[in-house]
Amino acid sequence: MDTVLYDAVKSQNLPIKSVAEVGVLAFKDSVVKNFCIDGIKCDLYEAVPEFCEKIRKEITRYPNITLKEYAVSDYNGDMEMCMVGPSTFDASIEHAPAIDHDGIDKSSVETLKVACRDFSEVDEGQYDIVSIDIEGGEWKVLSRMRSRPLVISLETQCRDYLNPYIGSITDWMFENGYKVWIWNNTDTIFYKGTPPALGIKNTLLSKWHNYRYYAGRL
Numbered sequence: 001m002d003t004v005l006y007d008a009v010k011s012q013n014l015p016i017k018s019v020a021e022v023g024v025l026a027f028k029d030s031v032v033k034n035f036c037i038d039g040i041k042c043d044l045y046e047a048v049p050e051f052c053e054k055i056r057k058e059i060t061r062y063p064n065i066t067l068k069e070y071a072v073s074d075y076n077g078d079m080e081m082c083m084v085g086p087s088t089f090d091a092s093i094e095h096a097p098a099i100d101h102d103g104i105d106k107s108s109v110e111t112l113k114v115a116c117r118d119f120s121e122v123d124e125g126q127y128d129i130v131s132i133d134i135e136g137g138e139w140k141v142l143s144r145m146r147s148r149p150l151v152i153s154l155e156t157q158c159r160d161y162l163n164p165y166i167g168s169i170t171d172w173m174f175e176n177g178y179k180v181w182i183w184n185n186t187d188t189i190f191y192k193g194t195p196p197a198l199g200i201k202n203t204l205l206s207k208w209h210n211y212r213y214y215a216g217r218l
Helices: 004-011 033-037 049-058 138-142 166-175 200-214
Strands: 018-022 041-045 065-068 071-073 077-084 087-090 110-118 129-132 151-155 178-183 187-192
Touching: 004 033, 004 129, 004 151, 004 178, 004 187, 049 065, 071 077, 071 138, 129 138, 138 151, 138 166, 166 178, 166 200, 178 200
Parallel strands: 018 041, 018 129, 041 065, 071 110, 129 151
Antiparallel strands: 077 087, 077 110, 151 187, 178 187
């Protein structure tokens, strides 16, 4: 479980009342798990029935968690998902980590049809933190988000993979007042407004990350 997001938020005592994670896979590895344990209201979005069954068993003692058993994107209907082990993604996506980094031919993998909801219809506008990690489909959720969370975490890069919608993501973040706060090998964590300082090293690395992927705009 990656605790970078949780540790940064807790270090600043940020006022968090509601969080969401889109693309959970397993509760034990959830990036919002510690928020859930703290009793904060958490919505977990996961579409794969096999994964949902395991998550349900893991969250039975947490009444503050709601599991949303469907995919979210920018439309209502069905989504065909490519199943590549723990890497599941919208089959309509042309660039995903499994494709660009692992060399997977999506035409040769197992697919699964799941229900999909327009995120604008399920996001009530109350989230303080939203984490989206759905293998290249992040923009389709972000573009339909009604909330303007204090913190947003997105999967944006991974070695030879770059999120296919990085330009649109950059424009949206700029227009809505978000800045690069923290990053790791795969994700960028954005803060709405001026990010709290997390030390000179993080500040310098975040500036470098901003110029490398966001043309210095964030």
